[in-house]
Structures are given as structure tokens and as C-alpha cells.
Amino acid sequence: MIKKVLVFFIFFIILSPTNIHANEEVWSVAKNWFSTFSQKISKKYSNNKELIYFKWFSDKLDLLLATKNFTEVQINLINDLIKLSNEHVNKLEISDNESSVKIILNTNNIVKKFDKISYNEDHIFLENWIWYTYRFNTHLKFPVWTNIRIEDLEYNWINTSTDLVFLREDNILWFANEYEKVKLISDSIIYWIPDKYNFLKEIKNDKKVLNYETDDIFKELKEKSLELTIWKKAEEKIKIIYNYVLDNIEYTINYSLNDYKIFSWIDTFYNKNWICEGYTKTYMYMLNFSNVRDVELIRWYVLDAQDFPEVWHAWIKINDDYYDPTFDDPIWWKETKKFSEYRYFELPYDLFYTNRYSLENLPDELKQKTPEYLDSYIVKRIIPLVSKYRYSWYNILKPFTLRLDYWIDLEKKLDIEDLKEIVPYYEVDNFKFTKNWEVKNIKTLRYYWLWDLAIDDIVEILNFSFHWYYLFKWKLEDWSYEYRLAYDVKFL
Numbered sequence: 001m002i003k004k005v006l007v008f009f010i011f012f013i014i015l016s017p018t019n020i021h022a023n024e025e026v027w028s029v030a031k032n033w034f035s036t037f038s039q040k041i042s043k044k045y046s047n048n049k050e051l052i053y054f055k056w057f058s059d060k061l062d063l064l065l066a067t068k069n070f071t072e073v074q075i076n077l078i079n080d081l082i083k084l085s086n087e088h089v090n091k092l093e094i095s096d097n098e099s100s101v102k103i104i105l106n107t108n109n110i111v112k113k114f115d116k117i118s119y120n121e122d123h124i125f126l127e128n129w130i131w132y133t134y135r136f137n138t139h140l141k142f143p144v145w146t147n148i149r150i151e152d153l154e155y156n157w158i159n160t161s162t163d164l165v166f167l168r169e170d171n172i173l174w175f176a177n178e179y180e181k182v183k184l185i186s187d188s189i190i191y192w193i194p195d196k197y198n199f200l201k202e203i204k205n206d207k208k209v210l211n212y213e214t215d216d217i218f219k220e221l222k223e224k225s226l227e228l229t230i231w232k233k234a235e236e237k238i239k240i241i242y243n244y245v246l247d248n249i250e251y252t253i254n255y256s257l258n259d260y261k262i263f264s265w266i267d268t269f270y271n272k273n274w275i276c277e278g279y280t281k282t283y284m285y286m287l288n289f290s291n292v293r294d295v296e297l298i299r300w301y302v303l304d305a306q307d308f309p310e311v312w313h314a315w316i317k318i319n320d321d322y323y324d325p326t327f328d329d330p331i332w333w334k335e336t337k338k339f340s341e342y343r344y345f346e347l348p349y350d351l352f353y354t355n356r357y358s359l360e361n362l363p364d365e366l367k368q369k370t371p372e373y374l375d376s377y378i379v380k381r382i383i384p385l386v387s388k389y390r391y392s393w394y395n396i397l398k399p400f401t402l403r404l405d406y407w408i409d410l411e412k413k414l415d416i417e418d419l420k421e422i423v424p425y426y427e428v429d430n431f432k433f434t435k436n437w438e439v440k441n442i443k444t445l446r447y448y449w450l451w452d453l454a455i456d457d458i459v460e461i462l463n464f465s466f467h468w469y470y471l472f473k474w475k476l477e478d479w480s481y482e483y484r485l486a487y488d489v490k491f492l
Helices: 002-014 023-044 049-067 074-107 150-155 196-206 216-227 234-248 265-271 278-289 350-353 364-368 371-386 395-405 416-422 453-459
Strands: 116-118 124-127 130-135 166-167 173-176 180-186 295-302 312-317 321-323 426-427 430-437 437-448 470-475 479-491
Touching: 023 049, 023 074, 023 453, 049 074, 049 234, 074 166, 124 196, 130 196, 180 196, 180 216, 196 278, 196 295, 216 278, 216 321, 234 278, 278 312, 295 350, 321 350, 350 371, 371 395, 395 453, 416 453, 426 430, 437 453
Parallel strands: 116 166, 426 470
Antiparallel strands: 124 130, 130 180, 166 173, 295 312, 312 321, 430 437, 437 479, 470 479
16 A cells, blocks of 8 residues: 555656746645645554654655655655655644643643643643743642642632643642743744654753753754755765764863753853763754654763763664764764764664663662773673674674684783784884895884783774784884884885
């Protein structure tokens, strides 16, 4: 059935009237067609199946744009249909989110007397094409057994005209008399993006302590996202934006954990105080603007994060894969990594979570352990997975596959003796060494000065590739030695 619909749609696009030129006309054609089409689907499928169907429909249209050649009119028509389909999905999801709550609230006689009602747990709502939320710190409730009357409201100074009533997860009415209506974003900016509600929840999180106009920065981010990903497939968009985030964001080491604003993407955007929230929020927002679906921001503990356990970390899940741009941009790297060097891009769950715990599952004893202990603990969790992903491209496993290749203990830190087995090794005296019975005279070279504690770090910098490298035991003028991992070696 789905394939038949897609074939029909392609013919519809190809045979669309060529005398349509104005965007308004294209939009009108798209709306009329989609209205008829969506009504038929709604009658045929349940809400859940309808959601699945239109997500699939939007994704197929997006793929169609990336793989086929169309006229300008046809391109505009497809884009409009993507927008309409995504919006249809968004409305279904928000409606599902609120439906059970609305039934309870709208059948409650006391609630009917209130002018201000919040229908979802996040207090996010659309008013005059602008998305808002309510911000408040205090609220009250009556005991579970109370049959609330008007007199009870009056006695407790609850005003049905001005106070806010809402339902918590315990299905009990709560009331707030001191609250603030906070603008999140104009709907025109996020009209049609997938996963709109999650997008709005993250903006709400950004504005916990901020209350200034932010539409312009989201417009700027949207324009950049579309510019980077136009005509690209979803997997290409995911990669392109990941690269962009790492090329344009630099981790900030001077921040205070007592300043909540550092956890707001909005504030970090303005002030460039980037921490993990800045990296992941930028990645998530740009993916949404680029029509990438099923993007989820996750906040849990990372055992080898510098601020563990005081602060939890944030990363991204897309479908069943995991991404952590913050960990691919460590503060001590001078240059952004190449794509081939990323360690936390598109990892499976079991591998990605070797150094991570959910908030509720983190063992208490780990909070007290030293960084050295935690490093060893993580290694022990990775080792059982090495054979499973032995021949994969995952860079996070390269320290272990390198050890396997040279029969080195998987838990052992690399030392000079290990490196002698991995990299061509020579003893240099007065810029000379012997290779294959031939004396080599070194003209110039560049090198890393080696000591045992730094070897693992240097090997990682090289991305475990040692082509054209030499390990030199270099004789100094005072007859002592130092070890140099040399490259760009030129000979006389």
C-alpha cells in the first residue's frame, strides 16, 4: 500500500501543472492535495499507525529531493508537502500528549471555572502563533481526599480568573498564583520541523533563567542549517552538521558550576561559553532545522568527564545511534579532528555506554573513586566488546585493537618497549643511524618527545597510524638519551 502511494505521489509531482509559478500557488496546491490525502490516511489508520506513516512519508520525500532532479516548481511543491506532513505529525504527537489530561481537566467542574489552564506537564502552549511556557517556583495542592469547592479556593486565596490550574503526574490538581508567561519562539521559525515538541522543551530548558528575545538567533541557526544541508540525504546531514559544530565551537574551561546560565544554549551562543550543553543543543537544533527526525538529547553521568560526579553530561541519540561532539573536541587538542578521527560518532549503545550511567543507575561507590580507578573500570567494561566489534571502524576501540595486533595486554598502558614493537626503531648518534645495513644521515626532522606517561596520548593524537614515523633513541651531547617519535624526516 505504502509503495503504491509513493508511486502515485511521484506521478503527481511529475504531472503537476507547469503554469504554477508563484509560491502562493504552489502552497495552495500542496495544501489542497495534502488535506485530501491526510484525511484518507486518518480514516484508514489509528493514530499510532498514522504517525508512523507520515514520518515515513516525510523521510521519503526528503530522500526524493536528494536523489532526483526536479523543476523549481516541483521542488517547492515537495518541500511544502514535507512541511505539511511534519506539522501533521507534530499536531498528532502534541494532541496525544495532552488528550488524557484534557479529558480529566475538562470534565472537572472546578477546573471549568478557571480562565488559565495548562494542559501538559511542560506547560508549553501556542498563542497567536507564538509558543510560550509558564515559569513558576511555588504552587499548592489540596490533600488527595479533598472534594474541592469554591469556598476552599477562596479560603486559600486561589483566584479563578488569574491563577493557573494544571494536572501533575499524580493526577491531582495543582494551583499557581505567582507565575510568569515566557516566550519560547515564534511558530513561523519552527513550523514543519520534526520533533517540534522536544525542540520546544529544550528551549524551555534554555530559558529557565533567561527571558530575552531569541528569535533572531534561531533564525540565524536555521539559515545556516539549511545552507549546509540542502539536497543532502539524512546520513550526510548528520555528518555535515557534526563537522560544523566541531569546527565552530571551542570548549570553555573557565566557568562556574554555580552559574546556571552556562547550561543554557542561548547564553552560550551569545557569550561563547561552550560546555556540553552548547555542543549538543547546537547539534540537535541544527539537525531539527535540517529535517532530521528522531533526535533526542540525553543527560546522564560520564565517568571520565572532568567534572564527574558534580555535573552530568549531555549527548545525542539519533534513531539507535549515539553521538557526543563534546568528547570529540577535547580542550587540549589544538586543531579540530578530521572525520576519520572521531571517536564518539555513530556508536552503538553497548559501546557508547561503557563510560556512562543513567542518573538512577549510577553506583554510589563510583562517585568516590579516583580518575585512575575510573579509567581502569571503563577499560574493563570495554574489553568484552573488543572481539564483537574487532573489525569495525569505531575509533574508540583502536587503543585495544592496536594492543591485540601486537600481543600487548589490553589493560596495560603503552610504554617505550611496546612502541619499539609498533614503530620502526633506531638508535641515533650525531644525526646518523643504520637501516638495513645502510647509514642514514638525518638532515631535518620533526618529533614528539616521549616519556612513558605520555605515550598513550601521543598515539591517540596520531590516530593509531604510524606510517612514515620513526622511533629514535636519540643520543644527546652529554651522552644521555631521549626518545623521539619522529616524522617529516629528511635525509642528506
